[in-house]
Amino acid sequence: MGARSHRIGSCHQFLIKIVRWVFSIVTENLFRVIVIVVAEVGAGEKPDSILTLRDWCALVQSGEQVIRISNGSDVLCLAHRKGSAFLCLAPGWQGLLVLRPGLQVLSGSAWVLPLSQTNLFKLQLFIDQGGVPEVRPAPGEPWAALSEGRGQRRAAPALESWYLTLALQDDAAYRAFARHLRSSEHYQLLGFLLEQSYGGEKLQDLAGRYGVSVSHFRRLCRQALGGAAKSELRGWRTARALLSMAEGATSLTDVALEFGYASSSHFSKEIRELVGIAPSSLIDITGLSGE
Numbered sequence: 001m002g003a004r005s006h007r008i009g010s011c012h013q014f015l016i017k018i019v020r021w022v023f024s025i026v027t028e029n030l031f032r033v034i035v036i037v038v039a040e041v042g043a044g045e046k047p048d049s050i051l052t053l054r055d056w057c058a059l060v061q062s063g064e065q066v067i068r069i070s071n072g073s074d075v076l077c078l079a080h081r082k083g084s085a086f087l088c089l090a091p092g093w094q095g096l097l098v099l100r101p102g103l104q105v106l107s108g109s110a111w112v113l114p115l116s117q118t119n120l121f122k123l124q125l126f127i128d129q130g131g132v133p134e135v136r137p138a139p140g141e142p143w144a145a146l147s148e149g150r151g152q153r154r155a156a157p158a159l160e161s162w163y164l165t166l167a168l169q170d171d172a173a174y175r176a177f178a179r180h181l182r183s184s185e186h187y188q189l190l191g192f193l194l195e196q197s198y199g200g201e202k203l204q205d206l207a208g209r210y211g212v213s214v215s216h217f218r219r220l221c222r223q224a225l226g227g228a229a230k231s232e233l234r235g236w237r238t239a240r241a242l243l244s245m246a247e248g249a250t251s252l253t254d255v256a257l258e259f260g261y262a263s264s265s266h267f268s269k270e271i272r273e274l275v276g277i278a279p280s281s282l283i284d285i286t287g288l289s290g291e
Contacts, residue, residue, distance in 0.1 A: 050111050050112060050113060050114065051111070051112045052109060052110070052111060052112070053067075053069055053076075053103075053105055053109065053110040053111070053112055054105050054109070055112075056112045057103050057104065057105060060101055060103070064098060064099070064100060064180065064181070064183065064184035064185070064186065065098070065099055065100075065101065065117065066096060066097070066098045066115065066117035066120050066121075066181070067096070067097050067099075067112050067113075067115060067117075068094075068095070068096050068097075068112070068113040068114075068115040069093075069094065069095070069097060069110045069111065069112055069113065070093075070094045070110060070111045070113055071089050071090070071091060071092055071093040071094065071108065071109075071110045072091065072108060072109045072110055072111075073091050073092070074091055074107070074108045074109070075088055075089070075090060075091060075107070075108050076088065076089040076093065076105070076107070076108035076109070076110050077089075077105075077106040077107045077108055078103060078104065078105060078106065078143075079103075079104045079106050080099075080100070080102045080103060080104065080142040080143070081102040081104055082100070082102045082142065083140075083141075083142055085141050085142055085143075086106075087143060087145065089108075089110075089145070093110075093147060094147070094148050094149075095145060095146050095147040095148045096115075096120075096145070096146045096148075096177070097143055097144070097145050098143065098144050098177055098180040098181060099142055099143035099144075099180075100142045100143070102142065103142075103143070116226070117186075118186070118223070118224065118225070118226040119226065120163075120181070121181060121184065121186045121187050121190060121224065122190060123160065123163065123164075124178060124181045124182065124187060125187060125190045125191060125194065127164070127167045127178075128182070129194075141176075143180070144173075144176040144177040144179070144180045145173070145177070146163075146166065146173055146174065146177050147173075148162065185220070185224075186223065186224045189210075189220055189221070189224045190224055190225075192206075192210060193206075193221070193224075193225075193229070193232075193233065193236075194236065196209070197233050197236040197237050197240065201260070203217060203218065203221070203229060203230070234270075234274075235274075237259050237260070238270060238271065238274055240259060241255050241256075241258075241259045241261075241267065241271075242271070242275075242279075244258065244259070245279060252264040252267060252268065252279060252280065255267065255279075267279065268280070
């Protein structure tokens, strides 16, 4: 009895290791939630090596953009060259803006804080996997804003937690912001890649299905993922396969076929390379949990 209890305890510890690894894949390789370097900046103070909003407007490229700004000591008034909308932010305002190219600063000044917009798009997609997101198109306004509140100096984990809290509260400001994110090509490409990550298909095939050339598809993937698509998709598929096994799919052959591996031995080899253990060990653990 004691030996069996020790075995079960050891297996539970091993299962915890697997769950932590899968969580790492999901949060770091699959969606790699927000990574931000935040300077300790008060209203009107200049952070080191950070652009002014006017300079950022001159450099911004095409596509939906997400920025984090810290307003100065005056009211910041913004306009858009492709419409008649205006946005005025109070002195000391700090938060996120999602917008289309064409932003103009009419008055005031603000600093653009470092932010990985790629990871924010990934986080939004991660949030949307937990429910049915709104399918309404983004509103006619060229932007949406989320205020962090005055005096807030959130680092990366706290900003992530704050955004997730807004998603749970599901207020009007969050919904408007999320609709803009979902309407972007980055988000739509991430959704496409997530849907296609089961079969382990080649980028050439995915590019054709997406309707663009292979070279252009690679560029789009690198912009949306923040890295090479091949390694990202490999991690996504492995995480899905392990989660399927943890949920009770105990046949290696069935899991391998479901997720596009050439054989169960190929699947086992890939798991060993990425995790360091054989997937058959996970089957033993799920079997014990049902005893």
